[in-house]
Amino acid sequence: EPEVTQTPSHQVTQMGQEVILRCVPISNHLYFYWYRQILGQKVEFLVSFYNNEISEKSEIFDDQFSVERPDGSNFTLKIRSTKLEDSAMYFCASREDVPYEQYFGPGTRLTVT
Amino acid sequence: SQQGEEDPQALSIQEGENATMNCSYKTSINNLQWYRQNSGRGLVHLILIRSNEREKHSGRLRVTLDTSKKSSSLLITASRAADTASYFCATDARLTGGGNKLTFGTGTQLKVEL
Known part of the structure; x- marks a missing residue:
């Protein structure tokens, strides 16, 4: 069964460094998302991406964040200058047009030291 | 309460028993989705x-939705130890760009004991 994959599974970085989290959505899906989950907290929406552009972003998704679909298969989340509070599990998700189920990847655990 | 509040926060049952988790939300929705998360893993x-829809079944899962009360429930019948996980409801709102986003609840931690 097709699934969303994410790399790396765990990334450790120093504060102020740039990180790129990578996702390969399910191949026939059209909508792409990033969510994050700080340890012990709710899963929070960051951004949605459709037709090669951001369709919605949350307040969390400030100028330090960007997303890209560089080659038609990968979907990346870049954090330009990481902060301690960016430490979280980052989930990528994708869905078809219809139905509306979002399928999540296994997540990347980002640790900022 | 916030959008997507589950109760109870934690539930411990014996294998074979049924588990019921509830979710309440505040805003209008297009649909509501339930997810499972094993500790430290994906959704x-x-x-x-x-x-x-008012009710839906999938295997041992039964979900109900009452839009007048803005609530949903997830019933897992004949629970197994492997059902031990956190369960989240997520409300789905359509966005102006045509996509959707999920707003997750706080989750119910289910423990099924042998």
Whole structure:
């Protein structure tokens, strides 16, 4: 069964460094998302991406964040200058047009030291 | 309460028993989805119920939706130790760009004991 994959599974970085989290959505899906989950907290929406552009972003998704679909298969989340509070599990998700189920990847655990 | 509040926060049952988890939300929705998360792992999609549906079944799962009360319940019948996980409801709102976003609840931690 097709699934969303994410790399790396765990990334450790120093504060102020740039990180790129990578996702390969399910191949026939059209909508792409990033969510994050700080340890012990709710899963929070960051951004949605459709037709090669951001369709919605949350307040969390400030100028330090960007997303890209560089080659038609990968979907990346870049954090330009990481902060301690960016430490979280980052989930990528994708869905078809219809139905509306979002399928999540296994997540990347980002640790900022 | 916030959008997507589950109760109870934690539930401990014996294998073979049924587990019921409830979710309340505040805003209008297009659909509501339930997910399972094993400790420190990814989110597994369980079931989606549309706003015009009242009940849906999938294997040992039964989901109900009451849009007048803005609530949903997830029933797992004949629970197994492997059902031990956190369960989240997520409300789905359509966005102006045509996409959707999920707003997750706080989750119910289910422990099924042998």
